[in-house]
Amino acid sequence: MSSPNLLYDAIAIDGPAASGKSTVARLLAERLNLIMVNSGEMYRAVTLAVMQHGVNPCDPITVADLVKTINLCCIVENGGSQILLDGEYPGSALRSDNVNAAVSAVAAVPEVRHLLVALQRGLLQHGDLVMEGRDIGSIVFPNTPYKIYIEASEEIRRQRRAAEGQTDSVGERDRQDSARKTSPLVVPDGAEVIDSSQMGIEEVVKTALGVLETRGWFDRESERNLV
Numbered sequence: 001m002s003s004p005n006l007l008y009d010a011i012a013i014d015g016p017a018a019s020g021k022s023t024v025a026r027l028l029a030e031r032l033n034l035i036m037v038n039s040g041e042m043y044r045a046v047t048l049a050v051m052q053h054g055v056n057p058c059d060p061i062t063v064a065d066l067v068k069t070i071n072l073c074c075i076v077e078n079g080g081s082q083i084l085l086d087g088e089y090p091g092s093a094l095r096s097d098n099v100n101a102a103v104s105a106v107a108a109v110p111e112v113r114h115l116l117v118a119l120q121r122g123l124l125q126h127g128d129l130v131m132e133g134r135d136i137g138s139i140v141f142p143n144t145p146y147k148i149y150i151e152a153s154e155e156i157r158r159q160r161r162a163a164e165g166q167t168d169s170v171g172e173r174d175r176q177d178s179a180r181k182t183s184p185l186v187v188p189d190g191a192e193v194i195d196s197s198q199m200g201i202e203e204v205v206k207t208a209l210g211v212l213e214t215r216g217w218f219d220r221e222s223e224r225n226l227v
């Protein structure tokens with residue numbers, strides 16, 4: 001169990017930018033009937049607020065002050081979490097070039113992480129979930145046995161992002177995410193690593209399902225049904 005106090009379990013999917021973790025998490029959520037949580041959207045939403053308020057994303061003190069005042073909430077609807085900024089869906093603004101360039105600096109601010117980790121843990125009250133990000137298996141749900149780390153070579157990831165039509169220096173973001181002091185991108189203790197460089201998405205999903213089976217996800221389901 002992810003936590004002795006909660007009925008529900010979390011599958012943690014971590015990895016660098018454009019490794020395919022969002023797609024894998026979405027497909028796992030569909031097939032296993034889980035709530036899908038993209039934690040990166042939360043960091044992107046805070047970054048958008050930082051930019052809307054004209055705050056320098058590289059000024060951690062002012063970012064930390066701002067984060068105390070922003071109106072951010074997370075709801076669960078249609079099988080997934082949705083982030084609301086000032087009561088509205090931020091939509092495609094979350095993936096603008098400006099947000100891509102600033103998000104790693106904002107995500108390195110401890111006060112930002114503190115706020116968002118609390119929001120992320122709170123989502124477990126809604127049901128079993130799959131959450132993808134950078135620190136899900138290491139910090140958000142360190143006790144879950146269901147941890148997967150998806151990686152791929154930097155060149156392949158850069159090509160994948162370019163094929164989505166985005167200017168996003170994934171290598172630079174990874175370096176910042178791995179070097180930060182608070183909750184850096186790491187392979188979490190006990191995570192199964194899947195290198196997706198030479199795999200199609202179906203193969204990655206199949207491998208992930210195999211990991212979950214080995215770790216008892218499906219036994220857990222049948223035990224629960226017997227209660």
Ligand code: CDP
Nearest residue numbers: 017018039040043103104107133134135173
């Ligand atoms: O989809 P992609 O892999 O490009 O990135 P994302 O998941 O949307 O995350 C955007 C940024 O948010 C990352 O580069 C990290 O700086 C930050 N992030 C984080 O620090 N911790 C998480 N759990 C998720 C994202």
